[in-house]
Structure formats: structure tokens, C-alpha cells
Amino acid sequence: MTHSWTNLDDFQTYIDGGGIVEPNDRMPEEFRSEVFRFIEFHANSELMGGLTERDWIPRAPGVRLKQIFLAKTQDEIGHAHLLYQVAADMGVKSRTEMLEDLFEGRSRFHNVFHYKAVTWADQIAIAYLVDAAAFASQRAVFAECTYGPYKRVLKRIVAEEGFHMRHGEEMLLRLTEGTDIQRTMFQEALDRWWWPAVQLFGPDSDPDDPLLRWKIKSQPNEQLRHAYIQKYVPLLQSYGFTIPDPNLHFDESADDGKGAWVTSEIDWEPLIATMRQGGPDSRRRISNAAANYADTAWVRAALEATAVPA
């Protein structure tokens, strides 16, 4: 049945009682615009991530890795398709409007796609560390996610990201077991990507973050970031790599005496810069994506022109 609510309190009671919101429901405008923005951000990130991955298909060493990167690129672009559809169905912007905003630099996407991948090891750091951070935050959304269509596409996306991670880990282990040159390459990549990956979770959540209140997000940013650090610090150290943080230490008294890894104070300036398209590689990435869209305009025009009427 189609739901409607008299006010935000009424809506909150519905959400707190385990309710799911569907596109035909008369959802509060605040919910529509916040959730739309969140899904648009996710869609943009999948598209920009897929384009990044695509750059490495010709440079991936060996046929098997080229096949893997090709498949991953298709998956990521597919995720963008699914998410743009869910976002477009919210009736705020059309898919074309979202793409144009992205290519004009008017909308946002994940900080990690504003940096330059220098070597093959960077791409592995992205495929493992960065994807792990993105995966953790997506899973935390999937865990609750009160917007039905988003939850349903996340199920598919999370499943696919799961084996992307395994590909990433396999590639990392190959470098780990490789030559000194390969290990040095990964250490250098880790130096470049550790902080962007940690910053991906964002600064501490506002205690009154509407996305938490409406159970789109299931956990605040700081909890997800903390869990990520606890998992990846010991793992990377066990492979003999150094986390690029001189103040990193294990605090026995943290987490109610269970002990936890504590990092330096996080500098949020780099993250804020990416939100304004001012990251080290933002301009090139956005203009490449825009050029790609312009170059393929004839394909869309040809398809429209030859479309068979229903």
C-alpha cells in the first residue's frame, strides 16, 4: 500500500518500527532530497571508479588480470547504471541531469577518485585498501537501508564487491610474496593511499545526522573508520608493510580495556579539497570522464535514431 505521513515525527515512528519506504510513498521532502543526494553520490563514485579501473585494463600484467579488470570495470559501470536508475526514480533529477552535473564538476564523488594512481601497485592499493573502505561503508548502508529500491540494488552491489575484494587481496599477496622491487612498489603505494582510504569514511558523524536517524546509514562514520583501522593496521604490518603514520600506536586502555590502534589526528583538509573538486587529480579525472561522455554522444544519438517504437 502507498504510505503517507502527517509529519516528520510520524515518519520517524514508522522508520523506528522497521518500516521501509518505497518510491510511490508520499515520503517527506527532506527524506527524498537527502537520500537522493546520497544515492547520486554513490552512483557518481561507481562511475568514476569504473573509469579509473578501465585505464588499467591495457596495463594489467597478463591476460588473466586483464580479464579480471575488464569484468570489474563492467561491474562498476553496471552498479552506476543501477544506482542512477534508483536515483532517477526519486524524481529529483533525471539520469542525464545527474551525468551532466558530474561532468560539469557540480556534484560529488568519493575522495579516493580524486587522486592519481602512479604505478600498478597503486591500482592494487585501490583494489584492496580503498575498495575495502568503500565496501565497509556500503555494507553498513545495506545492513539497514530503509529505502527499498536502494536496499535491493545494494544487495547485488555488495555481493559483487565481495569478490572484487578477493581479487584485490590476491593481487596484494602476489606483490607481498614477490621481489624486493615489488614490495617497495607496494609500500610506496601504501604511503600514497593509506590516508585517502581512512578519510573515505568522512569526519565523525553529526549525532543528529538525518541519514542515521532515518536508518539509511546503520553506523556513524567514526565507528566504521575505527573498525577499518583495527582490521587493516595489523594485517598490513603482518605482511611487513609500514603504515605511513609516525604516531600510530596500540593503546591498551582504548575500547574499554580491549585495546585498539590509535592513529594521528586526521587532517581533513585533503578530503574537503576533493569535495570542492580540488584534489590532486580532480580536474583531469572529471575532464576525462566528460570527454568520454562527449565522444560517445554519437552512439546514444544513433541508438535513439534507430530505436524500434514499442
Added chain:
Amino acid sequence: MRTYEVFLKRPGKDEFRHAGSLQAVDSEMAKILARDSYCRRGEGDQMWLVDRTHIVEVDPDLLATTVDLPHRNNDGSAVAARRKRLREQAS
């Protein structure tokens, strides 16, 4: 551009299920995009695509009329009570 709803059926006894939606210029293109977006790893062996404008949507109020019709069900409590009474009479 048209919007299609994608329904996918896994091999076996499961019913067709709604998998999601996609935009395509026509049904031929929609088939290719649907395979690439929703059936990348053998998620189904049958697929239906329905142009969204062809869906006949039923007014929720019409469906709401069937919620409170207890005589269409039988929870078995009356049967259980009678059986129990008859068992007690027989013993």
C-alpha cells in the same frame, strides 16, 4: 528513452522475481543492458522485460478491501476446540 522493469527467474522452482529497472531506447537494447546489469554470473535462466508504461497498477484501496475478511481464512481453533470436546466426551 524508455524505462523497463526486469524480472528474472532462477533455474528450479522459484517464481519470476523483480530484479530492478533500466533505461533503454528500445526493447532490443534493453535485452542487452538487462543481461549486462542483472545477469552477469548466471543469476537466472529466464528473463522478462516489461516497459514500465505497460504495467497496469492496481489502486491500493482496492486491495485494502481484502485485509479484514476473517471468514476467508480458518485458523483451525474452532476445529481444535470441537475435537477436544469430542475426545473428552468419548473418554
